[in-house]
Amino acid sequence: MEEGSAADVAVAGDRAAARAVLEAALPRVDAFVQPAEGRAKRLLVADMDSTMITVECIDELADYAGVGRDVAEITESAMRGELDFVAALRARVALLAGLPEAVLGQCLRERVRITPGARALVRTMRERAGARTCLVSGGFTAFAAPVAAEIGFEAHRANVLEIADGRLTGRVLPPVLGAEAKAEALAELAGELPREATLAVGDGANDVPMLQAAGFGVAYRAKPRAAEAADAAVRIGDLTALLWAQGYPRAAWAAG
Numbered sequence: 001m002e003e004g005s006a007a008d009v010a011v012a013g014d015r016a017a018a019r020a021v022l023e024a025a026l027p028r029v030d031a032f033v034q035p036a037e038g039r040a041k042r043l044l045v046a047d048m049d050s051t052m053i054t055v056e057c058i059d060e061l062a063d064y065a066g067v068g069r070d071v072a073e074i075t076e077s078a079m080r081g082e083l084d085f086v087a088a089l090r091a092r093v094a095l096l097a098g099l100p101e102a103v104l105g106q107c108l109r110e111r112v113r114i115t116p117g118a119r120a121l122v123r124t125m126r127e128r129a130g131a132r133t134c135l136v137s138g139g140f141t142a143f144a145a146p147v148a149a150e151i152g153f154e155a156h157r158a159n160v161l162e163i164a165d166g167r168l169t170g171r172v173l174p175p176v177l178g179a180e181a182k183a184e185a186l187a188e189l190a191g192e193l194p195r196e197a198t199l200a201v202g203d204g205a206n207d208v209p210m211l212q213a214a215g216f217g218v219a220y221r222a223k224p225r226a227a228e229a230a231d232a233a234v235r236i237g238d239l240t241a242l243l244w245a246q247g248y249p250r251a252a253w254a255a256g
Contacts, residue, residue: 006244010036019232032232032245034216038196039247040129044122045186045210047202048137048144048158050079051220052118052151052239057143058092060111064103067095081205081225085138086178090171093161097170101163104142112143114151115220117239120256122152124243127254136185138177138206157185183209201234201242202226218242 001007011018015033022031049056062071071092078088125131135148137158144158160173175181182202190198200207200214203222208229211217219230220239227233234241243253 030234030236030241041199042131042197043190044125044133045136045200047207049139050203054113054115057139060107065096065099079204079223085206086176093172094170096168099168101166118151120253121239121242123254134189136182179206179209183213186210186213
């Protein structure tokens with residue numbers, strides 16, 4: 001496809017076995033093993049924190065609130081799948097009670113950065129394949145809405161922080177968007193599309209049901225549970241790896 005960047009290699013037999021062989025033989029290469037037909041997907045559902053952006057927003061808010069270490073420890077355990085995601089989310093948000101609402105905007109400006117390749121991935125899929133795109137996050141709408149707009153997603157779904165008198169109350173408004181809700185969102189957004197036409201990308205244990213529900217689930221710089229559940233893993237490259245995987249040459253990429 002492009003010397004020094006990407007190549008198509010024909011393989012036969014079991015895909016999981018072929019992927020294991022390729023990853024072992026080429027440890028500095030991201031390997032995607034999939035059918036040659038139907039590579040360009042028509043739905044993208046993506047996680048936000050540590051996938052489409054480089055940080056975990058709740059950890060950054062906790063840093064502003066002075067409870068960074070406590071929240072980060074819960075986050076790591078939840079992303080590894082050691083804790084129930086919804087319970088862990090509520091426990092972390094409770095530690096943010098009293099934080100001024102204005103800190104949300106400050107955090108967005110000062111800490112949130114778009115992951116390299118995110119804009120090109122979303123915009124290319126929309127422009128070249130007419131793909132539906134949705135950011136589906138267990139994080140918060142205060143970040144998901146502007147991040148989705150900046151990257152170019154058509155839609156977003158996330159949790160809503162309760163705010164009263166200009167401060168966080170320490171609660172999330174129901175319903176809470178957790179692991180199963182991500183998979184349900186993918187199924188709803190897919191509509192009548194065949195499963196094989198759908199792509200999901202995420203990094204944490206709460207993304208596993210979504211990754212497994214998609215026709216092609218990709219773990220991005222992921223925790224072990226997500227990497228094991230996914231059809232492929234991006235360990236080396238950025239999010240444009242998902243464009244190479246779909247057969248898009250660099251000349252076809254939308255400006256990102």
